[in-house]
Amino acid sequence: MSIRSGFSSLWQTAENHQGISWLFLRFLGLIYLIAFSSLALQIVGLVGEQGILPLSTYMQVAEHSLGERAHYWLPMIYWWIGGGDTTLLITAWVGVLGSLMLILGHWERPVLILLFVVYLSLVHAGQLFMNFQWDTLLLEAGFLAIFLPGGPTLLLVILFEWLLFRLRFLSGLFKLLRGDPSWSGFTALNYYRCQPGKAKRRLVVPGSREAILETRRAVGA
Secondary structure (H helix, E strand, C coil): CCCHHHHHHCCEHHHHHHHHHHHHHHHHHHHHHHHHHHHHHHHHHHHCCCCCHHHHHHHHHHHHHHHHHHHHHHCCHHHHCCCCCCHHHHHHHHHHHHHHHHCCCCCCCHHHHHHHHHHHHHHHHHHHCCCCCHHHHHHHHHHHCCCCCCCHHHHHHHHHHHHHHHHHHHHHHHHHHHHHHHHHHHHHHHHHEECCCCCCCCEEECHHHHHHHHHHHHHCC
C-alpha cells in the first residue's frame, strides 16, 4: 500500500464502528445531560452576580490584563451576551435541552456543535470550579463527536483512541510525577484496594482510621 493510498484510507467510513458510534452519541448525550443539569443548579451560586467568584468580575479582570486577547484565551459566548445570572441559567438549561435532543437523535451535528460551544463557555465561566480532568475530557470527546454523525472515518476512530490513550497515560504519569511516595513506590494499592477472595474481602476506605494509620506506617511517621 502506497503512502498516498494509506492517507486516503483515513477518510473512508469505518463501517465496523457504525453501531458503536450511534451508541456512543446516546451515552454522550446522557453525560452532557448530567453535566448541564448539575451546572443549572449550581452555576449562579458559583459564578453568578452574588456568587463565590462572579463571572462579571472575572471578565473585567481578564479584559484589563489581556485586552482583546481575553476573547481568544477565554473563548465563551458571555463576551457577547453578558454573564449575569439569567444568562448563566439560560445557557445551562439550553445545554439540558440539547442533551435530550442528542439522546433522542434529533439534528445530531447542529446539536453537538451547540453543546460543545455552550459547555466550553461554561467551563471558562466556571473558572477553578470547572478546572478538572473530566471537564477537559468531555470537551475533547464532545468536539470529536461533532464529526461522528453520518459515520465515523478511520481517522476519527484513531483520534478517539489517541484521546483514550492520553487519558490513561497522563493520569498515571501525573501520579508518578507529583512526588507522592505511595505512587512512585508502587504501593498505592496497599491503601486503596479491595482484595477479592472466596471468604474474605478487605476494603480500605480513603480517609478512614485504617487508611491513615497505614499511610503513617508507610512514610515512617
